[in-house]
Amino acid sequence: MLEDARTGGRFLLRFPIESCSYLWMWRVYGDWRVHYRLVLEPWTSYPSKLAVAVQQGTQCWLEPEGQFVVEIAATLYQDDEGYQGVLGRLAS
16 A cells, blocks of 8 residues: 555555555656656566576566466545445455
């Protein structure tokens, strides 16, 4: 959950932590049309370099012709709704 303390606006990202146990965050400061961006991206392993992840034993393995499927949901909401209410809304 991210929160704007000034406006009470919040952002919630729901993803399966069992499958995506890492969360990358990267930011871009005003390069294209002076827009600022913050990106949150669920990941399966750490670090991002595969060779290092394999060396550390933190890689994710997918069998040939296997599938990796997860459900990710994101929403904006106001402080008065509360994150439990938002999770219920996302579940329906």
